[in-house]
Amino acid sequence: MSKIEKALNKAKSQRQEVVSTGHTVENEESSNRIDSIQYEQTKVIKVSEATLQENRLTAFFDNTSIADQYKILKTRIFQQTMEEGLNTLLVTSAVDNEGKSITATNLAISLAKELQQTVLLIDADLRRPSLHNLFALSPSAGLSDYLSGKKPLNDLFISPGINKLTMLPSCKKVGNSAELMGSFRMKNFVEEVKSRYKDRYIIFDSSPLLGFADALILSEYVDGIILVVEYGKTQRHELEKALRLIKGRNLIGTVLNKSPFSKKQEYYYQRCNK
Numbered sequence: 001m002s003k004i005e006k007a008l009n010k011a012k013s014q015r016q017e018v019v020s021t022g023h024t025v026e027n028e029e030s031s032n033r034i035d036s037i038q039y040e041q042t043k044v045i046k047v048s049e050a051t052l053q054e055n056r057l058t059a060f061f062d063n064t065s066i067a068d069q070y071k072i073l074k075t076r077i078f079q080q081t082m083e084e085g086l087n088t089l090l091v092t093s094a095v096d097n098e099g100k101s102i103t104a105t106n107l108a109i110s111l112a113k114e115l116q117q118t119v120l121l122i123d124a125d126l127r128r129p130s131l132h133n134l135f136a137l138s139p140s141a142g143l144s145d146y147l148s149g150k151k152p153l154n155d156l157f158i159s160p161g162i163n164k165l166t167m168l169p170s171c172k173k174v175g176n177s178a179e180l181m182g183s184f185r186m187k188n189f190v191e192e193v194k195s196r197y198k199d200r201y202i203i204f205d206s207s208p209l210l211g212f213a214d215a216l217i218l219s220e221y222v223d224g225i226i227l228v229v230e231y232g233k234t235q236r237h238e239l240e241k242a243l244r245l246i247k248g249r250n251l252i253g254t255v256l257n258k259s260p261f262s263k264k265q266e267y268y269y270q271r272c273n274k
């Protein structure tokens with residue numbers, strides 16, 4: 001058994017507790033409250049199928065092995081979230097470059113293909129935003145502009161032309177990302193998007209857990225965490241450290257990315273016992 005498999009088994013056996021994501025917001029300044037979101041104002045910028053293919057957003061295409069893997073992931077997520085009304089999910093990893101953004105985006109596309117689901121995909125990686133690149137978009141403003149009070153939210157949403165999928169990009173790197181992530185505005189924003197529509201999943205792409213506080217802060221606001229592990233790259237000690245950091249939060253599962261187990265199976269989902 002490989003080191004990663006052992007660490008994954010350890011993660012599986014580790015009991016994860018669901019913690020309350022409720023926030024006390026009574027004392028907030030009114031300026032921190034978010035405006036009512038008008039999704040009907042969302043800009044539509046149709047992304048070509050060639051772009052989706054080139055950027056590995058293959059969950060879009062039916063009857064591909066990756067799309068099938070995402071169907072399995074999505075089904076497991078439904079099983080663990082739907083009944084309890086858990087709809088805000090953070091995709092993160094121990095270190096960088098393990099496939100968080102690709103996993104978050106493919107998962108969002110896959111969920112949006114469900115008849116009853118709408119999906120909001122949010123680029124909450126303010127250190128290294130990339131979702132706009134995956135869709136070959138060049139937004140002039142993003143989440144950090146809203147969090148720093150420069151833009152209203154309604155100016156920021158983009159539909160990439162995939163039915164029922166809306167995204168909120170982040171287009172520039174910011175230096176004070178942890179501060180913005182921990183702001184009342186961010187907390188309120190997550191509360192607002194969480195409660196507005198019952199049949200919507202909100203997927204947050206984030207920075208890695210080790211080295212920066214951003215993803216850890218965001219993990220306090222969301223209902224569940226999906227941890228991406230890159231086969232053969234993530235070190236056992238990194239994974240264990242990441243798991244320690246999120247101990248007590250609702251780790252819904254891990255995705256083993258770039259797995260060579262089978263050519264047909266690039267993603268392998270491991271449920272974590274609650």
Ligand SMILES: Nc1ncnc2c1ncn2[C@@H]1O[C@H](COP(=O)(O)OP(=O)(O)OP(=O)(O)O)[C@@H](O)[C@H]1O
Pocket residue numbers: 055056093095096097098099100101102103125128130206207208257258266
């Ligand atoms: N399953 C996969 N098979 C092959 N290549 C992949 C796979 N998943 C991701 N990649 C590639 O790995 C690189 C990193 O992917 P991605 O940007 O999704 O990672 P990330 O964890 O979001 O990185 P960062 O920490 O920089 O935000 C990209 O070049 C992407 O195309």
Ligand SMILES: [Mg+2]
Pocket residue numbers: 100101102125128130205206
């Ligand atoms: Mg990324």
